[in-house]
Amino acid sequence: MVSQLSYPKIQLEARNVQLRYASSQTIACQVGALQVKKGECLVLCGPSGSGKSSFLHLINGLVPEYYQGEIEGSLRIGPLSYQESSVEESAYQVASVFQNPATQFFHQEVLQELVFPCENQGMPREAISNRLAEVVEQCQLTSLLHEDMEKLSGGQKQVVAISTAAMQGTDIMVFDEPTANLDARGVERVQELLRVLKKQGKTLIIAEHRLAYLKEIADSYAYFREGTLIEATSASGFLAYSEEKRQELGLRTSDTAPFQAQVKEMARAFTNDPTGLILRQFRVHHQAKYLYQVNELVLAAGQVVGLIGANGSGKTSFARSLVGLEGDKTGVVSWQGESLPARKRLARIAYVMQDVRQQLITERVEKELRLGLGIDQLDEDVLRAFRLSHLLDRHPMSLSMGEQQRLIIAASLFSNKEIFIFDEPSSGLDREQMEQLAAQLELLKSKGKLVLLISHDDELLARICDKVVDVEKLAMGKEAEG
Ligand SMILES: Nc1ncnc2c1ncn2[C@@H]1O[C@H](COP(=O)(O)OP(=O)(O)OP(=O)(O)O)[C@@H](O)[C@H]1O
Ligand SMILES: [Mg+2]
Structure with a gap:
């Protein structure tokens, strides 16, 4: 039986969640209490090795299906609770975009790449072409559709990766340092896409070191340190931090101009x-x-x-x-x-x-x-x-x-x-x-x-x-x- 969330607007809820990878003695990630509402954008920040990606792995089901690990506590994603979901089920709930888009491509042509996840899930042809038309328009992909994936620049590849994730039609999307390899123009393009997805009502969860481009998109920030969620702050509270406080927290500047x-x-x-x-x-x-x-x-x-x-x-x-x-x-x-x-x-x-x-x-x-x-x-x-x-x-x-x-x-x-x-x-x-x-x-x-x-x-x-x-x-x- 799938448990329903008591409060339908909440799309992700973690309570006393702990993850320890099988190969390690220490807790890689622990989250006492965290809620994300539908349509919100949550940014995970904090020093390297602090548990941001590990938390994303819990959300998109990569742990324990891909990385072995021990999980305690309760994590509810959409209508599923952790114990009840598998990676296949998570794929219907959560779409993922990683730092290096090349690691997640399977096809040579952009168009084939875009429709692959839908075909893989056995979606009917007509539904796929309707969704494709929608995503191509929203993400302005017309000129790229028949390009060879290998010929795309890093920024264009990331645009395709995000669009492919959007094709999955999930309510929740997670991003692990999506701009890490991009130049200023590439970052702008990712920023635009995130805006579009947010407007559509998607719930976005983004792990990042580069925080400047997320200033107008994020609703809240979760700060991790040494594997632990230390605090979750509203965007206005977070952006009001002084430069000294940012430095103390080990965060990069929010103004690169x-x-x-x-x-x-x-x-x-x-x-x-x-x-x-x-x-x-x-x-x-x-x-x-x-x-x-x-x-x-x-x-x-x-x-x-x-x-x-x-x-x-x-x-x-x-x-x-x-x-x-x-x-x-x-x-x-x-x-x-x-x-x-x-x-x-x-x-x-x-x-x-x-x-x-x-x-x-x-x-x-x-x-x-x-x-x-x-x-x-x-x-x-x-x-x-x-x-x-x-x-x-x-x-x-x-x-x-x-x-x-x-x-x-x-x-x-x-x-x-x-x-x-x-x-x-x-x-x-x-x-x-x-x-x-x-x-x-x-x-x-x-x-x-x-x-x-x-x-x-x-x-x-x-x-x-x-x-x-x-x-x-x-x-x-x-x-x-x-
Ligand atoms: N597959 C794994 N097996 C064992 N330990 C892991 C694994 N992946 C990560 N860890 C460890 O878990 C801790 C948290 O790592 P995680 O990747 O979540 O950090 P992060 O905040 O995303 O860091 P970064 O900013 O460098 O990407 C680190 O100590 C890391 O070494
Ligand atoms: Mg990481």
Whole structure:
């Protein structure tokens, strides 16, 4: 028998819920009391590893169906209570959108991707096409419908992921850091979609570190720390917090506009250095495809250089070409007067990818940290700074997103290389971790290393960069798509 909620307007109610993952001794998430009303938007915030994603996993049924764990207490979602629902049932109640949309795609064409969940649930054809027409109009998808998923930019992919979730027609939608990899335009697009969904009466539950874009959408905020829901606050109460209080809570700023202006100005004022890392007639590829040429870029050692540009402008391809992972044998690359052909570059350049999970290759955190290590001792300061000391025995795949990111960043710092490339290193980091990262980058700088920082995080860029390069201005001889 399915229990009905006593108060129909409440769509989610947690009472003394606790989750402990099977592989762990500690409670990953506990929520004393929380209610979300129909049509409301609740934002889950708090430091990395504080239990935000774990709470979402309870809501969308990923625990215990996908991640094993022990659950206590009562969680009512729509008309179902926790004990009574399975992942299939949750799929009818809750649609999910994750940080990295690529992990949730199954098809090549946007249209097929959109209708897949409905087909999977055995919905009649006519109902599917009606819902499709509705979602395409609301989410303004007409121009994307027949595109190849692989050709979409990160922002467009996230738009498709959100629209696909909307196609499921559930009342509740959960989002886990949906903007983590997006540029300003991508964030705006997600913001627009969230507005549309809210207007439609959907209940939205969003875990985020970037809070600024949610200011006008959120009705309430739930603040987590060390696995526990500390307080749930109305939007007006939360937005009235002083900057000091935000800092104390470890929350990122809610106003990024001043940083954005500063970064733009730095990119406008960019000029080449006299020597250091020199790229001439350097051709950037994405897989076998030629994208653009950098006629000349010269960056001196001992500084942090930001690399900016919209989603799809070729920042990651630039990084991959520079470390020699994408084929180019013709251009000139040299470092401190020494020529660096493609095959020599990975040995000299530390590279932290945007999706760090691709770089997790061992079964233990400590082993992962020692991979590139010439010396025996792990630097305790770095472990402490990135809150990794207590995680050394864990399997890297069981870490929270922010923990995985910190792990790979720390591993790169242990390598004795001269040039460092970080691709969106702050996407899953909380405020304290962003500050720790900034401090570590300062340290690299003081050791005479060159740091290239690919980022959309204007706060981090403004704070740490000596120079900013706009990839879109650098890209000469860009060929037309196709
Ligand atoms: N599958 C898992 N198995 C074991 N422990 C896990 C698993 N997933 C998360 N944890 C642990 O549970 C705690 C809460 O993690 P969770 O992913 O919920 O944090 P989060 O607030 O979402 O962090 P982030 O901001 O970094 O994404 C962390 O200590 C984490 O290491
Ligand atoms: Mg998370």
